[in-house]
Amino acid sequence: LAKTTQPISMDSYEGQEVNITCSHNNIATNDYITWYQQFPSQGPRFIIQGYKTKVTNEVASLFIPADRKSSTLSLPRVSLSDTAVYYCLVGDRNYQLIWGAGTKLIIKP
Amino acid sequence: DAGVTQSPTHLIKTRGQQVTLRCSPISGHKSVSWYQQVLGQGPQFIFQYYEKEERGRGNFPDRFSARQFPNYSSELNVNALLLGDSALYLCASSLDLGSVEDNEQFFGPGTRLTVL
Numbered sequence A: 001l002a003k004t005t006q007p008i009s010m011d012s013y014e015g016q017e018v019n020i021t022c023s024h025n026n027i028a029t030n031d032y033i034t035w036y037q038q039f040p041s042q043g044p045r046f047i048i049q050g051y052k053t054k055v056t057n058e059v060a061s062l063f064i065p066a067d068r069k070s071s072t073l074s075l076p077r078v079s080l081s082d083t084a085v086y087y088c089l090v091g092d093r094n095y096q097l098i099w100g101a102g103t104k105l106i107i108k109p
Numbered sequence B: 001d002a003g004v005t006q007s008p009t010h011l012i013k014t015r016g017q018q019v020t021l022r023c024s025p026i027s028g029h030k031s032v033s034w035y036q037q038v039l040g041q042g043p044q045f046i047f048q049y050y051e052k053e054e055r056g057r058g059n060f061p062d063r064f065s066a067r068q069f070p071n072y073s074s075e076l077n078v079n080a081l082l083l084g085d086s087a088l089y090l091c092a093s094s095l096d097l098g099s100v101e102d103n104e105q106f107f108g109p110g111t112r113l114t115v116l
Helices: none
Strands: A009-013 A018-023 A032-038 A045-050 A053-056 A061-064 A070-075 A084-091 A103-108 B005-007 B010-013 B019-024 B031-037 B044-050 B053-057 B064-068 B074-078 B087-094 B111-115
Touching: A009 A018, A018 A084, A018 A103, A032 A061, A045 A053, A045 A061, A045 A070, A070 A084, B005 B087, B010 B019, B019 B087, B019 B111, B031 B074, B044 B064, B044 B074, B074 B087
Parallel strands: A009 A103, B010 B111
Antiparallel strands: A018 A070, A032 A045, A032 A084, A053 A061, A061 A070, A084 A103, B005 B019, B019 B074, B031 B044, B031 B087, B044 B053, B064 B074, B087 B111
């Protein structure tokens, strides 16, 4: 099962674009990449999921290079409420998602 | 629409005791997964159940067991509690119909277990 590596923490400011990169060097052919957001004392919440190239939804974009050994979550124009822990997951067909340590994102005014 | 619900919200036990945690998935979801989240760490996969059958098991001792009922609700049981079992236990449900798009997991608020 693939493992992921993310920065432990990041700081940014309101209105900026934030990019969080995740490494998953051992990703398998059938694995997909999913990002979750978690606020303190709450369960994680799905942000975005992708397999290759670029995926965009109303809250984020996910960039995956051709070799799929990394991925970048892009949060446009962040606000204070985006302060949270962000998890990058790599899942195979057994659905045993491997959760990394997450990236603690702090948004400053 | 009701989301994933878990009970109880908080629980205090002593070492050696047994505990049962409960989870009700979103209506229509047939898959339930359980995770343990120790403070400051990411969730660790414990079990996944689909249509009342165990589909996956994480690296947890046999003290941990679970089951899924015909209404797709689930229980997680932990026997012979250790101090290290203190954590937030999360339940997640998904449609899990086989396509990647159906794999999105919806998490409950968790049960905070403290073992003294």
